[in-house]
Amino acid sequence: LESAVTKILIVKAANKVYGIIVDSICDREDVLVKPLPQYLRNCQVYSGATILGDGKVAMVLSLDNLVPTSALSVAEEQLEALRPNEEIIQTLRPTLQEVLLFKCSGPEIFTASMPLVARMEIIQPGQIQMIGNKEYVKCGGNVLRVIRPEEYLPVQRCLSERSKLYLIVPKFVTKPLGIVVEKTLGTIHSEIKIDEEHLQAKGLLGTTVINNTITLMVDLHELIELAAPEYLMTINDREGLTV
């Protein structure tokens, strides 16, 4: 029966997203996958079979094998080469974006893309402990590695006399990590246009003007890559994150 609606099941395999055209979607079930009988060992598109609640046998597709079987890999690798950094696309696109404005110890005003921020924490400067040459803070039962943007970005570093500090906890880290900022100036929804002409440094996407003030757009991902790369998610992990 030809239907006017095409149903596509969106699936994720490795770090790519694929669509499978299906006739209908029956149900979602937690199942125990049984190994494929050896008689079917040549059917590599299946990873096993399972017995459903109604007693019927359902075949379990193996996405890892389905993709090479469908000869999709070539096209997909080309696509990979063409695809620039996702965050850059996002920031170059002149659409309304939610950004966080903040200051570190110097006078510069920074911006960071709000969708990449998981949460903010408030800490006291005294809570930060030096272990080796790295700084950590115990915050609400968790130990977080803290990094200071001034150490990695071409900005001023001043002596801080503040009684409280803020931590920006990004989304794409595998272990708890916070970025120390001295003052948050709130978040705004704004049309962000990144100017890459003046400031080019690792950890910075460029400058952007907000309310007639030049602000520095921080590339949170690159900043952490500079400061603590072992805290970053791998590409695979990152794909799971909806930015």
Add this chain to the structure above:
Amino acid sequence: MKGKVLSFYVCGTLCGVDINRVKEIIRNPDYTPVMGSSPEIAGLINHRGEVVTLFELAQILKFPRQEFRRSMSGIILKSVADSPDQAGILIDKPGDVIEVTADMCRPLPSTLGTAQTQFISEVVELENKTVLVLDLGKILGNGQHSLLYKI
């Protein structure tokens, strides 16, 4: 051979298997076809919580394909040591159990094609009909010459 043979019909032809290999007969098996598998495999069925592979016997024996089956049954076979997975064969309908003695066995007629002869161990002559006794070892066994080895 000597012993009991379970007879059954496949595409109107009377065939049989050694009854010691038969575990159970199921009627109208509700099996799941496996897309992309070889045509000899009909699909998978849940038989008492076990996933059983059902073989399309008509295809294995190269019998002409029937567009429409009035009835369908399956024979679940006992699993053997050399192939741990459970298997079954799809048949039209089961027949009688026949007590076979050595004097009932006839050599294979040369008119049968190799597709058939390689899986038939003998022809048993009854009063008014003949039964093709299948060699399940060659069909489902693990040996070099078995069908399983090729598919």
